[in-house]
Amino acid sequence: MSDEIKELKKKLLSTKKNGYDCVDEGYETAMNAYCEGYKAFLDAGKTERLCALEAIRMAEGAGYRPYVRGMEVKSGDKLYVSNRGKGVMLAHIGEKSLAEGAQIAAAHIDSPRLDLKPNPLYEEAEMAFFKTHYYGGIRKYQWVAMPMELHGVVAMKDGSTVTVNIGGEMGDPKLVITDLLPHLGAEQSKKPLASAIPGETLNLLLGSRPIGDEEDSGRVKLAVMKLLYEKYGITEDDFNSAELEAVPAQNACDIGLDRSMIGAYGHDDRVCAYASLKALLDLPKTPAKTAVCILADKEEIGSDGVTGMQSAAFDTFMEDLCDAQGVALRVCYEKSFCLSADVTAAYDPDFAEVYEKRNSAFVNYGIGLCKYTGARGKSGASDADAETVAYIRSLFDEANVIWQIAELGKVDAGGGGTVAMYMANRNITTLDAGVPVLSMHAPFETVSKLDCYETYKGVKAVYQAKT
Ligand code: MN
Ligand code: MN
Numbered sequence: 001m002s003d004e005i006k007e008l009k010k011k012l013l014s015t016k017k018n019g020y021d022c023v024d025e026g027y028e029t030a031m032n033a034y035c036e037g038y039k040a041f042l043d044a045g046k047t048e049r050l051c052a053l054e055a056i057r058m059a060e061g062a063g064y065r066p067y068v069r070g071m072e073v074k075s076g077d078k079l080y081v082s083n084r085g086k087g088v089m090l091a092h093i094g095e096k097s098l099a100e101g102a103q104i105a106a107a108h109i110d111s112p113r114l115d116l117k118p119n120p121l122y123e124e125a126e127m128a129f130f131k132t133h134y135y136g137g138i139r140k141y142q143w144v145a146m147p148m149e150l151h152g153v154v155a156m157k158d159g160s161t162v163t164v165n166i167g168g169e170m171g172d173p174k175l176v177i178t179d180l181l182p183h184l185g186a187e188q189s190k191k192p193l194a195s196a197i198p199g200e201t202l203n204l205l206l207g208s209r210p211i212g213d214e215e216d217s218g219r220v221k222l223a224v225m226k227l228l229y230e231k232y233g234i235t236e237d238d239f240n241s242a243e244l245e246a247v248p249a250q251n252a253c254d255i256g257l258d259r260s261m262i263g264a265y266g267h268d269d270r271v272c273a274y275a276s277l278k279a280l281l282d283l284p285k286t287p288a289k290t291a292v293c294i295l296a297d298k299e300e301i302g303s304d305g306v307t308g309m310q311s312a313a314f315d316t317f318m319e320d321l322c323d324a325q326g327v328a329l330r331v332c333y334e335k336s337f338c339l340s341a342d343v344t345a346a347y348d349p350d351f352a353e354v355y356e357k358r359n360s361a362f363v364n365y366g367i368g369l370c371k372y373t374g375a376r377g378k379s380g381a382s383d384a385d386a387e388t389v390a391y392i393r394s395l396f397d398e399a400n401v402i403w404q405i406a407e408l409g410k411v412d413a414g415g416g417g418t419v420a421m422y423m424a425n426r427n428i429t430t431l432d433a434g435v436p437v438l439s440m441h442a443p444f445e446t447v448s449k450l451d452c453y454e455t456y457k458g459v460k461a462v463y464q465a466k467t
Contacts, residue, residue: 038252038452048297049243052087055273056082059277081317092291097327100335101337103287104337105275105276105293106276107269107294108297121225126210130175130203130244134202137441139441141197142443149166151165152245153243156238252264260450265443267440268445272434274456279457280459289465296308296309296419299419333427339430341434343437345436346360346436346447347361363448367433367455368405369389369406370418370432371389373415373417374415382424384420399460435448
């Protein structure tokens with residue numbers, strides 16, 4: 001190649017490369033330290049409630065305190081509000097007034113899982129089971145024949161709440177959903193994946209040992225209920241006012257001989273939630289603009305509901321802070337920027353047919369920007385404007401963040417959504433960005449450590465932006 005062509009190529013063509021070709025010595029130590037913290041965060045927060053608790057524990061450790069309406073709000077203050085124990089909103093009040101806008105990162109801490117139905121307990125063939133109703137977009141065939149644990153709360157009529165944890169501690173018994181043996185699976189194997197495992201067969205096996213005498217009926221169910229009563233003081237009717245979630249009984253671990261990746265349940269979207277939270281807590285000094293982190297619930301079922309991103313809880317939090325500074329909320333919003341921090345699909349060579357290679361996110365190529373998400377011609381996308389993408393390009397390059405820009409998959413292959421449009425609908429300039437994930441929404445998802453760390457660096461750059 002002539003020097004002239006080399007020069008031209010360098011000057012005119014994109015030079016995106018593998019992140020490992022861009023980092024220097026010392027990088028790996030910082031990246032690994034960050035990822036060890038992330039793995040511990042995942043293990044502590046397998047449900048939105050547990051994740052919110054862990055986030056608050058970390059925030060308080062970093063000097064954040066609960067915000068109470070009417071409190072003074074001044075530069076340097078570190079405040080948070082828990083949204084019903086299932087979401088958290090945090091703010092590090094900046095040097096500038098909220099009239100100059102806030103720098104926001106919004107991630108979600110709910111993940112696909114199996115919720116117990118309101119009347120879950122039954123006995124069949126002298127085994128006891130829980131009926132479940134899946135939450136979020138799952139591929140049902142992936143959730144059978146693997147150990148599960150159960151977390152959540154039972155709210156009692158007297159106003160007290162019982163915390164349930166079955167299988168979460170070392171040595172605990174686990175639960176399981178059984179699957180059909182291949183010997184008898186001839187007919188089932190002919191069915192499409194989506195219908196091979198009907199939702200009503202996702203029943204958790206709870207026990208098999210009867211109590212009482214052989215002439216008694218329902219003895220296994222009764223035995224299980226007795227154990228639950230002894231441990232938690234609950235009766236069958238108390239399930240009516242419970243939120244119990246079955247999640248994979250598997251802790252986060254390194255993946256690959258080179259330990260370059262992390263496998264875990266719930267990377268979507270705790271990988272961006274952790275990045276958004278940790279970047280906020282790690283800010284070395286008071287940011288120029290107020291830095292806001294929101295960890296929302298209910299994204300996987302459309303962001304509706306009182307703890308979802310469409311809830312006025314976020315507006316109330318922001319309005320309270322604005323009121324304390326004598327600023328109108330709409331003035332703050334129109335000057336604000338939001339990074340909708342959510343995962344994207346990583347290019348998977350085993351399923352190359354659903355990706356468009358020139359516009360896919362690749363493992364180890366850094367945080368993935370998505371100008372738009374959506375499906376069927378960008379439906380359900382906020383579709384950030386060119387100026388917004390330029391703003392982030394410039395911000396990330398300045399902060400040496402390794403980034404890429406991609407779509408979720410081929411135009412006609414499907415699609416997905418995030419909280420971006422709900423932020424943008426508030427008149428907040430918003431862009432999607434996050435970690436590329438392999439096997440997204442599976443009980444065990446995989447991400448690259450480098451991409452996790454670059455997402456943290458990216459969010460931090462957003463918080464620290466001067467304009
Ligand atoms: Mn997500
Ligand atoms: Mn998701």
